Amino acid sequence: MSPKTESLTSDLAGIVGEVAVEENPQVTVAGKSPAVRVRPKSVDEVGKVLAFANDHGLGVIPTGSGTKLETGNPPEKFDVLLDLTGLDQIVEYDAENLTIAAQAGVRVKDLVELVGKDGLFFPADPSFPGEATIGGVVATSDNGPKRFQHGNLRDVVLGVKVVLPNGELVKFGGRTIKNVSGYDVTKMMIGSMGILGVIVEATFRLLPQPQREDVLVHAFPRLTDAAKLSGEVLDSVLVPSSLELISSAARRLLKGVTPDFAQGEYLLVVGLEGHPNAVARQEKGLTSMCASLAPNRTALVVGGDYVAEGKKPSEREVACEIHESHETCNCQTVTAQATVESLWNEIYNLERTAKEAGYPVAAKVAVPLSIVWEMAQAAEKSAAANSVEIAYKISAGNGILNLYLKGDNENILAVLEDLRTLAEKREGSLVLKSSPVFNGGFETWGDPQGAYVPLIKATKAKFDPNGILNVGRYMGRV
């Protein structure tokens, strides 16, 4: 142990107590490990730890459960891992007014369960809900398929409290849906990847739980047909909550939910929420639309309330509602072990499942809605040309392609370069989400040249003048 680590440990133990400081923790970010992990138990302690780091010019990386710790360029300095899981309190839950304020370390799953008891619903559906903390979700602006209907984090976070690098606690925003009192710094904090301050608390808007939630799954032999269907749905009065396409390789990673469709086909997963009549009507409409492009491949996963009515999900035959009789169709209902919840959970955890299945690199492409299909085709083509295996999912209503890659580093890099070039040409972007293998060989956020890059640098310089938070990890190596 270096003398530096020793004195650091005792200094920090003086602030947060000995048990809350761990020396040489088993954590690495792009090959760098911190001297200590510190786990403060209060906002006040976070302030003191940051003030100490600020005075001593220590490199600090804040984290919750660490599910997205890999996103970013390699840190320039990394002395302290600031573990915020000790901030685990619900600060103010106002069910009547549909708001909840929670500390950064509260897990998404716990928050969802808490508000669910009152028939309310947390309108964000980030990855890894079982582990992810709300602080991490806000700091990384991570959201899932249902943002198509419910909006992104920037649409559901009403305010944040942030400890600045100088140790001061400040608040931005408030707890009302409408709030134009001053600069909307809350928005800038969302997705700021911890470069400006440490988010210690966030207030969210809640919604009443939908009366019913079902998921319609349809298999398409051809991507172009799925694209066509998606375009038709988007330009219709139908209001699905999500419109996801799972590639055939990604489909193999979804365990318990895939109906008995032919291998090699793409799955379109459509979330439907709302009044039971509206959900049923959309199921009917979508099944017909799907069937005209690729017949006999619809399955339905029905929501919990249907089970609560005393019927097993398998008793509900879409076929009978849509077609005159079973004889004219092969529409099937998913087996009982798949529930709406389990299906979504598998999708939320897809990045991890992919990693476990040997796809070490994850990237996210964001482009205008209609372009996302072109990006998927380009990804397939480039992967084939470079001997890279890919699995992916598309959020068609959001124009987002989440891509998982397997192969030689050089080849993966070639695919990523191809796709980034094309995405940028199409007014979009490619961000590397996790890449243990490159160690900075590929800029996480791209290398934009616009006049807004100096603005990001100037903002960072105002908020973090000594350069202690996530240094070097952001766009432009800020």
Added chain:
Amino acid sequence: MIDQTVIQELMGIVGEDNVLHNKADLQTYEYDAYLEKSLPDVVVFVKSAQEVAAVVKLANRQDIPFVARGRATNLSGGVIATRHGIIIELARMDRVLEIDVENQRMVVEPAVYNLEVSSAIDNLGYYYAPDPASGKACSIGGNVGEDAGGPLCFKYGVTSNHVLGMEVVLPDGEITWLGGKALDTPGLDLTGVFVGSEGTLGIATKVVLRIMHKPEAVKTMLAVYDSIDDASNSVSAIVSQKMVPATLEMMDNLVIQAVEQSMAAGYPLDAAAVLLIELDGLKDGMEEMADKIVEICKENNVREIKVATCEAERAALWKGRKGAFGAIARLSPNYMVADGCVPRTKLPETLRKCNEIGDKYGLRTANVFHAGDGNLHPLILFDSRNPEDKEKVLKAAMEMLQVCADMGGTVSGEHGVGIEKAEAMYMVYNKKDLLAQEWVKDAWDPKDLANPGKILPQRLIKREETHVS
């Protein structure tokens, strides 16, 4: 006063005919919809981002403050040139540049009227959700500056939820894009911080809007109550029954009287409140939801409830709400619109307190509010010919904002801060919070030339010190 050579240079940029500098001409530009006035030194009419950039570069070189101005419907003094200087008049940048249905986006110039956006895509079956009551008169650039709201915001969010990108001229005259047609542009959400920055961080010259498919069906209801509490309780009960109406608008007795005098919308003159409720979405299940809402209103002692059965009836029910601000002129020569926001369940108590404040100053207060999101607009009636009145109105408005802050709400819901509420910022933020906001302004506009003197209370720090000790 600015130098003649600056005026010459401005004429060189935009042409002689597009520069106003005579006092008589300038007087048209010394006010907006707030109560204060301040004369600019010069007004320039610009037609392109390049012209805006050239004017801003000149202002920057000469340290001259500048204010971007659109349709000037601002209620908080946002486009008043408090430190004089240049008004950059954007009214001629009024083109719809692109309608991109496939990507559900539209690109417009800043002076396009709010209502014009929805009109331009109506025949395609699309619309633009943020719907400030002044939609006919206010422009998208101003909506961006103020982060404008409207009745639909309870369900669909405010301007910042629907603006996905912008071309902006920064305070140093550089042109850049923030965000764009795609979501999740890498880097800080500068679009998010620019929206609502009231022209203090630069000037938007192109705006990318999210457009949405029009709902299949709409159901509009008007409920009449003998007490505001019953109306408020109905709103809470509707939400707790898992329904999210697109609109929940309320008006109190004084507004009802004004509306009836002005346009006979059919509101009973002795009602304490009317509540306008609108559901939108698929037609399936909508009748059932409407029935449920009628039931809820009855349980909460509604006196009478009308359900529109056709578009004409719907328009009739909306007529009173759309014309409410205008109708107030029947009651009083002048009024000031206050704008605060509280958690929804605090509305009845907040209203009572606001009325008490009005009574204290001998001023009548009418109320129009967005009941779903807790955004209230006390309209304080006065007569500007009586100089004492104006002072009393300003005091009363401030006290009402304090009530909103005390209730856990905020001091501006959708009308901005401008010069009106800069000092009220202390009601919801402490000095440290505001210093961090000032860092934002400093990062974008170190010379403090873009619409100076707005939003933040008097500058907290000297220019050379940038951090709290």
